[in-house]
Amino acid sequence: MFLQSLSLQYFKNYEKVEVSFCDHFNCLVGINGSGKTNVLDAIHYLSTTKSAFHALDAQSINHDGQYFVINGQFCLNDKESKVHCSLKKNSRKTFKVDDYEYEKLSEHVGKFPIVLIAPNDDELIRESNETRRKFFNSIISQYDQKYLHSLIKYNHHLKQRNALLKSMNESGRMDDVMIEAYNEPLIVLGQEIAKTRKSFIKEFLPHLQANYDRISDKREKVSVVYHTKVLDKNFAEQLAKGTQKDVITQRTNLGIHRDEYLFEIDDFLIKKYGSQGQQKSLLISLKLAQFEFIKSHLGQTPILLLDDIFDKLDDGRISQLMSIIGSNDFGQVFVTDAREERTRSLLQGKFEPMKIFQVSGNTIQELD
Template sequence: MFIKNLHLTHFRNHEDTKSTFEENINCLVGKNGSGKTNLLDGIYYLCIGRGAFSYTDTQHLQHGKTFFSLKGIFDKEGRTNTVQCIVEKGKAKVIKLNNKPYPKISEHVGNFPCVLLAPNDTDLIRESSELRRNFFDTIISQIHKNYIQLLIKQKLILRQRNQLLKDADQQEKFLKKDVLEIYDEQLLPIFKEIHRFRTEFIQEFMPIFSEIYHSLADEEMKINYRSHLEEEENRKSKKENPTFESIFKGNMLKDLILQRTEKGTHRDDYKFLLGKKTLKHYGSQGQQKSFVIALKLATFAIIYKQTQIKPILLLDDIFDKLDETRIKNLLKLLSKSDFGQVFVTDARPERTRKLLDSFGRPIAFFEVKDGSISSNL
């Protein structure tokens, strides 16, 4: 699968940008702030249905404009597909496939798989568990259509349950328990199904990730999935009695006091380890950058394995903070024909040409300047 044509209108610093891309490697060069990353964000948006760097659609609007639109023409298994996205202030977002709007935006996720590697990806290591959950949820959603529906249901029921917890005053708290139990009966099977998806995913993902990381560097890296439901499985193995269901229900009083739902898969986390130590505290910049590169290339590999569709691979400023050995190993990986369409951005065209000169695949170069893109150089 690859994108043939892209048209951005009022999207970030792109007033009216059109371009035709090649099926293999497309290299976007230009100064910092010229709009290279925004082009990748536009492609990502068309594939996933939201931006890569912001969950707020209005932040993608060009200054002073009331709408933005994106249009991409994709070749998927030899068939041409047109994806359009229109976001206008005060109106619901519309995504169309071949001129037909999706009844639900979530139905678009997974139809045009895409993987983005960006400089701020090391935030996955340093920042909150929510960021890591969202990252892995996006991967699983591109593989399993029904998974995203579980996430939507979980979010809706949790919002209603938490609102009830906040609204209940001291006298009403115990009267609201019956209503809370209704929400709990809906949440518990969703928690268990989400936990199952995540557990099965990480078991298949880890060997792929480890193999790719070892081709970049020699350190031992691990990803541990942590969940309240995982704790239940550990208790079962130790023949301890409490189940997650009983613990969750027994936590109701604490939830009422804190006015939020404390236990469940919405609190899951993924721990990144360098050997037995946390990568966040003990990993160097090069190790952390190598980790997220392996994370993203493993994402490509598992999506391709599960769907038989090669995702579009977007690589934004990937050579930053990597030593020569790691760059050499990365380029060796990328030169393989396993990858389909690849986009690479760099602010130093001379470096990019030199690094990519040894590739055995066709490379198209484009210059991005002031929110516009040149023809193939």
């Protein structure tokens, strides 16, 4: 699978631009702020139906526009497919594949898989468990539609339960019958989701360790430890007993939305005890393991997006990463870099076919 062409209208800094890509390495070069990352985000939209960097779709509309349009043409299993994403201000987002409009955007997830390695990936280590839950949810959801649908249903029931808790807090009246009605689906769906997460981690860990060994040239043991209370035998009792606290805080304090993923190296938390180099190696290994996992489960080679990684990694890790990506396991790759000469020295002559594009003045121009 690869992206043949991309057209943008009023998307972020672009008013109108069209560009054609090759099926292997595509390099976007230009000064910081020129719009290189915005191209990768447009590709992310076409794959996942949403931005990799903004929570609100309206933030992706050009300041001079009232809408944005992203069109991409993919080659998938020797068949061309057109993917369309558009949004008008104060309107519902439209998403189509070959003129078929989805009723639910979740139907599209996993059809055109991508993996993004970006500078803000260090949030996976530094930030809260919510960031790690989102990361692993995104992996599982690309190949397991049942998991995705269960997660959507769970979040719907959780939102309703939290609204009830707020109402009870404000009124001072308990409604045990309604609480029990919301507890039941949270328990059933939560246990289903937790079991999937648990089995996923077991299968994912060998991929993570193998890639960490390749990136770091070390034999340290890395792991992801998954903690959940949902699979406890007495979880239903815990949830019921916690109702009073939930009313006070106006939120549900137990459930899979509170699950923890802990990254460890030699059985110590990497967030606290890992060096900067070990943390960077783990982050790259996580993304490469994500790539392998999605590829094996979907039978499709994801598009790999590398955003500004040359400024974030030392020469040794760049060399290791490029060596890995240069193997036959990878297909189409997009790379952004602020320095054209560095991109040419690292990649030209080593990865063919390859195209280099100059991004400047809200335009994208292919270079010789």
